[in-house]
Amino acid sequence: MAKNFNMLMFFYMMVLGTVVSLSANNWLMIWTGLEISIMSIMPMISNKNFLSSEASVKYFMIQSISSSMMMLGVLLLLINSKIEYQIILTSSMMFKMGVAPFHNWILEMIESVELMVMFLLLTIMKIAPLNMLSYLMFKNNLFICMSLLIGSMLGLTQTSMRKMMCYSSIFNLSFILASISMNSIWWLYMMIYSTMLIMILLLMNKMNINYINQLSLNENKMSLKMNMWLAMLSMGGMPPMMGFMLKLMIIQMMMMNKEFLLSIIMIVSSTLVMFYYLRMSFISILFSASTLKWKIMNNMKSSSWIMMVNITMMPLMLTLKT
Template identity: 85%
Template sequence: MTKNFNMLLFLYMTIMGTAMSLSANNWLIIWTGLEISVMSMMPMISNKNFLSSEASVKYFVIQSISSSMMMLGVLLLLINSKIEYQMILTSSMMLKMGIAPFHNWILEMIESVELTIMFFLLTFMKIAPLNMISYLMFKNNLFILISLLVGSMFGLNQTSLRKVMCYSSIFNLSFILASISTNSIWWLYMMVYSMMLLMILFLMNKMKINYINQLSLNENKMNLKMNIWLAMLSMGGMPPMMGFMLKLMIIQMMLTNKEFLISIVMILSSTLVMFYYLRMSFLSILFSSSTIKWKMLSTMKSSSWIIMVNISLMPLILTLKT
């Protein structure tokens, strides 16, 4: 993303559109804020990559369809129709966020955008739709189960780190949807997940890696490998990292609400997600590395900031949960 005044203007309008949707008290203003965010995001998606124009058009088409579905649901609500308007509104927001089974469009465009825009698409652009879903009383159990299965199983055979991050985003969004009735919990989950994703994308940009097999190269310094290793373990949910505490908090809440089926699927799918993050960590540290392993201890000082963030947030999350 080029650092010029045009991009700063589009970024400001994106933030203002989301803020408008979050602070609105009627559906029309929410729809207006969403449209401002979408129209401001489209120029930022376009870059020097020749596939970015196609990604921008795909983003515009999908967001237009979801906005049309949203307006249809609002009209059905206003005329007191017998048609289930909450299902239409919820489905439109699921399509806008790219949650399974409406996730194919974001997988196709994620390869051609910059990492900064990828971070915005996977985190910030989902806040306003999630806030709108929290206003509805529609049961999201079907979307939660499908997203858990798709995000965990389809990420196993991926070689692109971008697609792994995208499937991981779908998986984590299912946890957020499970806690959507409690604002304090899903907001905390979104903020901490955004922090973990930001660390991984920052290291991907610094190490210039886009595929899993590049993690085993010895060109990168050991401290960078240690950093991305710890960040991936946190994203996968390895205790005592902060990612584990987030998942434990949601599973405990689901057990309290007697949602035993979703809790079992959450636990089983979390093991699959942990598997492919562990596989990437092993590639980064253990395999195809000529570095003497006991010398890794001398690089811990340079990795201390990620260790501090991952481990020190665990008691804080426990405090906020109680």
């Protein structure tokens, strides 16, 4: 993403639209904030890549359809229609965020956007729809189960790092939806997930990695590989990384609410997600690297803040929790 005045202006307008949606007290202003964010991120999606123009058009069409569904649900709410408006509003927000089974559009466009725009699509652009869902007293268990299964199982077959991050986002979004009734929990989950995602994307950009087999190349420093390894383990939920604490918190909350079947599905799907992150870690460090394994510890002196954040965050969160 080019760092010029236009891009900064579009980024500012996108954040402003999100803030408008979060602070609004009526449906019309929520819709206005969403539209400001959508129209601001579209120029950021377009870049020198030939496929980016197609991606921006796809994004505009999908968001237009979901916004129309949202306004239809709001109209049904205002006229006191017998039609269940909450289903329409919930479906429109799921469509906007790319929750399973409405996830195919984001997988198609994620390959043609820059990594920073990918981060915005997977994090900031989902905050306003999630906040709107927190206003609706509607059970999302069907969407949660489908996102858990699709995000964990289809991620196993991917070789593209971008698509794997996208399936992981769908999987983590199901955990956020499970805690959507408690604002403090899903906001905390979103902030820490965003931190883990930006760590991996920064390392992907620095190491110029787009596919899994590129992790085995030895052109990068061992400190970068170790940081990538720890960031992926944290995203997968390996204790004592901070990603484990997030999943433990949500599963504990679900069991306290007597959602035992959903908790079992979360645990089983989390093991699948942990498997494909471990696979990437093994490719990066253990199997394919020609560097002698006993020299790894000698190169860890410069493994900087990513390692410290991943390791120390979980004890800190446990301290704050008690």
